[in-house]
Amino acid sequence: MNITELFELSLAAALANNIVLSRFLGICPTLGVAKKLPGATGMGLAVTLIMSVAAIITWSLNVLVLVPAGLTYFRLLVFVLVIAALVQAAEIAVLYFSPRLYRSLGVYLPMITTNCAILGLTLVNADANPVTGAPFTSVEAFVNGLASGAGFLLVLVLMAGIREKLETADVPKALAGTPITLISAGLMAMAFLAFAGMGASW
Amino acid sequence: MFRVLRSNSNEAAEIVRDALVRGVFSENPLLVCATGLCPALAISTTLPRGFTLGAAMTVALACSNALISMLRAWIPASVRIPCHLVVIAAVVTVVDILLRSSLPGMSDSLGIYIPLIAVNCVVLERGNVFASRNTVFHSVVDGCVVGIGFCLPLCLIAGVREIVGSGSLAGIALLPAYPGIEIVVIAPGGFLALGFAIGIVNFVKAHRRHRA
Numbered sequence: 001m002n003i004t005e006l007f008e009l010s011l012a013a014a015l016a017n018n019i020v021l022s023r024f025l026g027i028c029p030t031l032g033v034a035k036k037l038p039g040a041t042g043m044g045l046a047v048t049l050i051m052s053v054a055a056i057i058t059w060s061l062n063v064l065v066l067v068p069a070g071l072t073y074f075r076l077l078v079f080v081l082v083i084a085a086l087v088q089a090a091e092i093a094v095l096y097f098s099p100r101l102y103r104s105l106g107v108y109l110p111m112i113t114t115n116c117a118i119l120g121l122t123l124v125n126a127d128a129n130p131v132t133g134a135p136f137t138s139v140e141a142f143v144n145g146l147a148s149g150a151g152f153l154l155v156l157v158l159m160a161g162i163r164e165k166l167e168t169a170d171v172p173k174a175l176a177g178t179p180i181t182l183i184s185a186g187l188m189a190m191a192f193l194a195f196a197g198m199g200a201s202w
Numbered sequence: 203m204f205r206v207l208r209s210n211s212n213e214a215a216e217i218v219r220d221a222l223v224r225g226v227f228s229e230n231p232l233l234v235c236a237t238g239l240c241p242a243l244a245i246s247t248t249l250p251r252g253f254t255l256g257a258a259m260t261v262a263l264a265c266s267n268a269l270i271s272m273l274r275a276w277i278p279a280s281v282r283i284p285c286h287l288v289v290i291a292a293v294v295t296v297v298d299i300l301l302r303s304s305l306p307g308m309s310d311s312l313g314i315y316i317p318l319i320a321v322n323c324v325v326l327e328r329g330n331v332f333a334s335r336n337t338v339f340h341s342v343v344d345g346c347v348v349g350i351g352f353c354l355p356l357c358l359i360a361g362v363r364e365i366v367g368s369g370s371l372a373g374i375a376l377l378p379a380y381p382g383i384e385i386v387v388i389a390p391g392g393f394l395a396l397g398f399a400i401g402i403v404n405f406v407k408a409h410r411r412h413r414a
Contacts (some may be wrong), residue, residue: 007253022389024241027240027243028240031236045279076291076317111285116321119317162236172401173274174404174405175397175407179404180397182397183397185393186393190385193389
């Protein structure tokens with residue numbers, strides 16, 4: 001694994017195969033949470049952190065335990081439990097270090113457990129690396145997690161900015177709320193298609 | 203004895219009908235509640251894919267609701283969500299294995315979206331809100347109708363996207379000289395299609411309320 005491949009992988013994970021606009025994972029928090037900029041930033045950073053740590057732990061469990069023992073059918077169960085435990089640990093850590101952040105995140109922190117993005121990323125790490133064609137190494141898995149989280153944060157922040165503007169815009173009544181947010185996301189996805197040549201598709 | 207049996211079956215039919223109206227129309231998970239959108243946007247590119255995911259979701263919902271309802275007396279309230287997650291993950295693993303063995307091509311095309319049913323907001327919400335508080339029969343019916351409520355709009359959106367995007371339906375070319383609008387079939391099309399679908403539903407609802 002050399003630096004060029006890692007850089008290519010991180011660009012692909014953050015922009016070309018963006019986890020929200022290209023792989024359609026993590027739509028629910030993007031539509032629900034990203035209403036105000038500070039909340040969106042906090043959520044995005046929390047998801048990035050949990051995603052990177054989950055990527056390492058699940059990759060280790062997959063490569064060191066499940067695959068050698070031939071128990072790959074337990075993969076989904078193990079991954080879901082690991083992510084749930086991580087989110088619980090993150091919640092306790094946030095409560096200990098910054099109660100104010102805990103109160104501002106509110107109910108959204110436990111909701112990260114059901115975030116398709118994190119489980120989706122760990123399952124992608126279990127397949128082959130699209131850049132090199134070989135299975136992911138531990139560093140590549142971590143970089144994939146970090147870069148995908150960064151892409152998620154980017155989309156969340158952009159979406160929050162657009163939604164703040166949409167609140168004062170003259171939207172047709174039938175499209176108000178979720179539909180106009182989805183249409184905005186669609187236009188953003190079209191813009192992100194410009195990155196499509198940058199990375200190998202998954 | 204026959205009167206008891208008949209009244210039980212009448213009651214059962216009424217439960218099923220009420221649940222059907224609720225699950226498919228008034229509380230449709232995709233179009234009204236707007237939950238569980240992740241697979242819906244990714245999968246609805248062709249009709250067979252949409253239908254397979256909808257069917258898998260219905261099966262997973264019914265089975266997980268049944269299991270959670272059976273175990274509801276033994277799950278302590280403090281660890282309810284992790285227990286539900288474990289049950290749903292187990293059910294989805296079985297569904298995934300069955301799908302991979304019976305339809306390998308379709309399973310490859312669906313990729314990671316079948317395992318992702320395990321953290322789908324719809325499945326978790328039905329298990330948590332409904333199945334943990336109701337009988338097994340109620341829960342299975344609820345799982346089936348919510349699954350149908352998920353599958354129907356999914357098939358509809360998938361069909362529209364496939365026709366507009368490539369002029370064919372389920373692989374059968376309907377409009378032979380149609381060049382195809384690629385953007386409908388890939389990423390942005392899903393967002394736009396679902397956004398307009400929910401918009402149409404909102405418009406119809408407001409219109410009916412205005413008339414009534």
